Amino acid sequence: xxxxxxxxxxxxxxxxxxxxxxxxxxxxxxxxxxxxxxxxxxxxxxxxxxxxxxxxxxxxxxxxxxxxxxxxxxxxxxxxxxxxxxxxxxxxxxxxxxxxxxxxxxxxxxxxxxxxxxxxxxxxxxx
Amino acid sequence: xxxxxxxxxxxxxxxxxxxxxxxxxxxxxxxxxxxxxxxxxxxxxxxxxxxxxxxxxxxxxxxxxxxxxxxxxxxxxxxxxxxxxxxxxxxxxxxxxxxxxxxxxxxxxxxxxxxxxxxxxxxxxxxxxxxxxxxxxxxxxxxxxxxxxxxxxxxxxxxxxxxxxxxxxxxxxxxxxxxxxxxxxxxxxxxxxxxxxxxxxxxxxxxxxxxxxxxxxxxxxxxxxxxxxxxxxxxxxxxxxxxxxxxxxxxxxxxxxxxxxxxxxxxxxxxxxxxxxxxxxxxxxxxxxxxxxxxxxxxxxxxxxxxxxxxxxxxxxxxxxxxxxxxxxxxxxxxxxxxxxxxxxxxxxxxxxxxxxxxxxxxxxxxxxxxxxxxxxxxxxxxxxxxxxxxxxxxxxxxxxxxxxxxxxxxxxxxxxxxxxxxxxxxxxxxxxxxxxxxxxxxxxxxxxxxxxxxxxxxxxxxxxxxxxxxxxxxxxxxxxxxxxxxxxxxxxxxxxxxxxxxxxxxxxxxxxxxxxxxxxxxxxxxxxxxxxxxxxxxxxxxxxxxxxxxxxxxxxxxxxxxxxxxxxxxxxxxxxxxxxxxxxxxxxxxxxxxxxxxxxxxxxxxxxxxxxxxxxxxxxxxxxxxxxxxxxxxxxxxxxxxxxxxxxxxxxxxxxxxxxxxxxxxxxxxxxxxxxxxxxxxxxxxxxxxxxxxxxxxxxxxxxxxxxxxxxxxxxxxxxxxxxxxxxxxxxxxxxxxxxxxx
Numbered sequence: 001x002x003x004x005x006x007x008x009x010x011x012x013x014x015x016x017x018x019x020x021x022x023x024x025x026x027x028x029x030x031x032x033x034x035x036x037x038x039x040x041x042x043x044x045x046x047x048x049x050x051x052x053x054x055x056x057x058x059x060x061x062x063x064x065x066x067x068x069x070x071x072x073x074x075x076x077x078x079x080x081x082x083x084x085x086x087x088x089x090x091x092x093x094x095x096x097x098x099x100x101x102x103x104x105x106x107x108x109x110x111x112x113x114x115x116x117x118x119x120x121x122x123x124x125x126x127x
Numbered sequence: 128x129x130x131x132x133x134x135x136x137x138x139x140x141x142x143x144x145x146x147x148x149x150x151x152x153x154x155x156x157x158x159x160x161x162x163x164x165x166x167x168x169x170x171x172x173x174x175x176x177x178x179x180x181x182x183x184x185x186x187x188x189x190x191x192x193x194x195x196x197x198x199x200x201x202x203x204x205x206x207x208x209x210x211x212x213x214x215x216x217x218x219x220x221x222x223x224x225x226x227x228x229x230x231x232x233x234x235x236x237x238x239x240x241x242x243x244x245x246x247x248x249x250x251x252x253x254x255x256x257x258x259x260x261x262x263x264x265x266x267x268x269x270x271x272x273x274x275x276x277x278x279x280x281x282x283x284x285x286x287x288x289x290x291x292x293x294x295x296x297x298x299x300x301x302x303x304x305x306x307x308x309x310x311x312x313x314x315x316x317x318x319x320x321x322x323x324x325x326x327x328x329x330x331x332x333x334x335x336x337x338x339x340x341x342x343x344x345x346x347x348x349x350x351x352x353x354x355x356x357x358x359x360x361x362x363x364x365x366x367x368x369x370x371x372x373x374x375x376x377x378x379x380x381x382x383x384x385x386x387x388x389x390x391x392x393x394x395x396x397x398x399x400x401x402x403x404x405x406x407x408x409x410x411x412x413x414x415x416x417x418x419x420x421x422x423x424x425x426x427x428x429x430x431x432x433x434x435x436x437x438x439x440x441x442x443x444x445x446x447x448x449x450x451x452x453x454x455x456x457x458x459x460x461x462x463x464x465x466x467x468x469x470x471x472x473x474x475x476x477x478x479x480x481x482x483x484x485x486x487x488x489x490x491x492x493x494x495x496x497x498x499x500x501x502x503x504x505x506x507x508x509x510x511x512x513x514x515x516x517x518x519x520x521x522x523x524x525x526x527x528x529x530x531x532x533x534x535x536x537x538x539x540x541x542x543x544x545x546x547x548x549x550x551x552x553x554x555x556x557x558x559x560x561x562x563x564x565x566x567x568x569x570x571x572x573x574x575x576x577x578x579x580x581x582x583x584x585x586x587x588x589x590x591x592x593x594x595x596x597x598x599x600x601x602x603x604x605x606x607x608x609x610x611x612x613x614x615x616x617x618x619x620x621x622x623x624x625x626x627x628x629x630x631x632x633x634x635x636x637x638x639x640x641x642x643x644x645x646x647x648x649x650x651x652x653x654x655x656x657x658x659x660x661x662x663x664x665x666x667x668x669x670x671x672x673x674x675x676x677x678x679x680x681x682x683x684x685x686x687x688x689x690x691x692x693x694x695x696x697x698x699x700x701x702x703x704x705x706x707x708x709x710x711x712x713x714x715x716x717x718x719x720x721x722x723x724x725x726x727x728x729x730x731x732x733x734x735x736x737x738x739x740x741x742x743x744x745x746x747x748x749x750x751x752x753x754x755x756x757x758x759x760x761x762x763x764x765x766x767x768x769x770x771x772x773x774x775x776x777x778x779x780x781x782x783x784x785x786x787x788x789x790x791x792x793x794x795x796x797x798x799x800x801x802x803x804x805x806x807x808x809x810x811x812x813x814x815x816x817x818x819x820x821x822x823x824x825x826x827x828x829x830x831x832x833x834x835x836x837x838x839x840x841x842x843x844x845x846x847x848x849x850x851x852x853x854x855x856x857x858x859x860x861x862x863x864x865x866x867x868x869x870x871x
């Protein structure tokens with residue numbers, strides 16, 4: 001039994017180390033547009049969608065494209081393979097989670113979090 | 128208390144408290160007949176009060192008693208009966224009531240089945256119920272509004288699906304049932320029967336496994352069918368909340384099987400029973416306390432129960448650890464004393480249990496990431512890659528075990544005896560290998576997963592057929608394991624071989640996507656509940672077979688003024704693969720007007736269709752003359768106009784300010800066609816006029832100038848979905864057979 005305990009412990013420790021590594025590498029920190037363009041890591045960028053820029057482009061598999069502008073005024077084009085959030089024009093804040101792709105000069109988002117006026121205010125109060 | 132429903136819940140708390148006290152007496156004096164009757168009767172009373180409270184809530188929902196806040200928030204007059212019923216468990220308060228109700232019914236069965244263990248088992252089981260009823264009082268579904276609104280807010284459109292009617296009851300039955308193995312474990316520690324509890328508790332564990340498993344699978348099926356994102360599992364905290372206790376429960380189930388036959392793993396099974404049960408509370412805490420509100424697509428609001436859930440969890444951890452520590456020395460005396468072979472059925476099962484626990488811990492770690500990270504920095508969640516990366520190796524080893532451990536015997540095995548029996552696993556692996564490579568190498572991890580899933584299917588298919596022929600009641604394990612293998616075959620094929628393309632489909636144009644010709648006929652609107660449903664009929668054609676897909680987009684304006692939009696995919700199921708068409712966005716195009724507006728600048732030439740126009744000058748000659756009769760100013764415009772380069776004619780339309788459509792503002796154009804120009808706008812300062820053209824539109828103009836409604840749709844082919852659902856179904860069938868056999 002002793003030997004099996006040791007083997008088991010080694011497996012579990014190895015798995016935990018692997019998991020911690022994966023855990024850290026898949027956490028997505030909040031960064032600015034500038035930092036997003038500089039790094040390769042998956043990140044979260046917050047900003048507002050610039051009015052009138054949301055469109056679908058056949059050249060990019062009909063994905064949703066829009067320009068995201070952050071507080072400082074920096075902008076980047078975000079590409080998103082998914083549903084356009086229902087009230088995209090009224091959105092006061094959007095968080096794009098994904099990676100910047102220098103080749104295409106777009107930020108490929110795998111998830112969009114949208115904050116609407118009323119909900120967002122409620123959130124601020126609650127925090 | 129002026130509220131019958133709340134009174135019932137309060138009486139329920141008194142009854143369950145009384146029952147708990149009586150069971151405590153019974154634990155200390157096992158022969159006390161009065162205490163026994165009292166305990167049982169008050170438990171039945173508790174169950175009755177909960178049943179009445181539930182019937183009451185159902186009555187209020189069915190009769191639209193919007194004075195009750197819960198009824199007003201989750202139902203409305205326009206809901207059909209089945210969704211009125213399911214609004215009972217659409218919100219937190221109602222689903223807690225459902226949990227308590229199902230728990231109270233299960234408790235009555237436990238009383239009948241527990242025999243000599245009844246006092247201890249029911250004491251612990253009741254303690255769980257006490258906590259749940261306290262939560263129910265804290266977040267009561269019977270809270271009243273000062274005045275009843277005329278109509279309720281209705282049920283979330285996403286929940287208006289038959290599967291969502293049955294999903295919560297099935298999940299909460301599982302949640303409620305996980306308290307039973309835990310209660311048996313505590314009773315065993317109390318009574319110092321370290322092996323005896325396994326036999327009566329095992330069927331309950333399998334039952335919990337089956338019920339929660341069915342809930343998880345229904346949830347996945349609903350997600351695939353309704354949400355339109357093309358997947359069935361998103362590693363969302365709410366989904367993980369049901370997966371975690373289920374994985375731990377699966378480990379417990381296997382541990383109990385080992386202990387039943389080999390008298391091993393005594394300590395492990397106590398810990399696992401507690402682990403699975405505590406996870407139920409922990410996951411309730413994660414999803415209901417609002418700690419993950421920013422990280423889940425499901426909206427959960429903190430209703431002030433966070434503290435209670437933490438106390439709830441700590442009390443049970445304390446009870447378990449206290450008893451476990453006190454008995455620790457006695458438990459570990461192994462009954463057999465023989466050392467275990469590493470090449471045996473029990474060792475395979477133990478490895479499987481370690482893997483299941485590993486998966487539970489890793490998935491739990493990921494789900495709790497916002498809680499863990501907020502201690503150091505800003506709370507953030509892990510991406511889905513984390514779950515996939517960590518669970519993939521676990522799944523690989525698990526499938527490897529499934530392809531040979533089921534044919535092993537307890538105790539020492541010899542390889543020479545085992546090897547010939549593995550031929551079916553090899554055949555399965557070879558088939559999977561061939562099929563996988565024919566469809567393209569998917570990467571090492573997925574490739575191995577596919578081959579091992581094939582091996583597991585081959586081995587367990589053989590065993591399932593063998594046992595079903597011999598005696599169906601012993602085939603449960605093999606059928607469930609076959610289901611696991613098939614499920615992974617489905618997971619591999621649907622995720623690694625999923626092909627998807629997004630197409631823009633203007634009305635009336637045939638577009639090709641993944642070898643399907645798709646033709647958008649044009650949108651159809653219908654009113655539905657409080658919103659509008661936009662149906663998008665698509666004629667889909669492939670090799671002569673034709674059908675119409677009806678995906679739709681539903682939108683409604685919620686009370687906070689926000690528009691909510693729900694897309695609804697169309698799925699055409701097939702044995703090999705599903706065709707999945709999900710609308711992404713809809714562009715209504717230009718609304719069709721009877722005329723075509725033209726703006727002209729003074730002195731500029733303009734070509735329009737077959738005409739050439741020149742706006743020469745304003746005509747103010749009649750400004751004075753008509754003033755008296757019409758009471759408004761009359762202004763005209765002189766327009767030189769020619770048809771197909773013919774002789775120019777001067778048109779003199781006039782408009783009278785204050786009069787919208789005077790006959791004199793409309794003039795016929797030269798040429799053979801029935802075509803008119805109407806002067807609608809005059810801007811003297813900018814020297815422009817606005818005109819509306821009515822008449823035949825040349826063919827090419829229609830497509831270039833008029834924007835037709837168009838839809839962007841995602842078309843995907845998802846192979847293996849049917850196999851996946853079949854696999855999950857077989858897991859449940861297998862578990863059902865096992866429960867039936869153990870309870871006979």
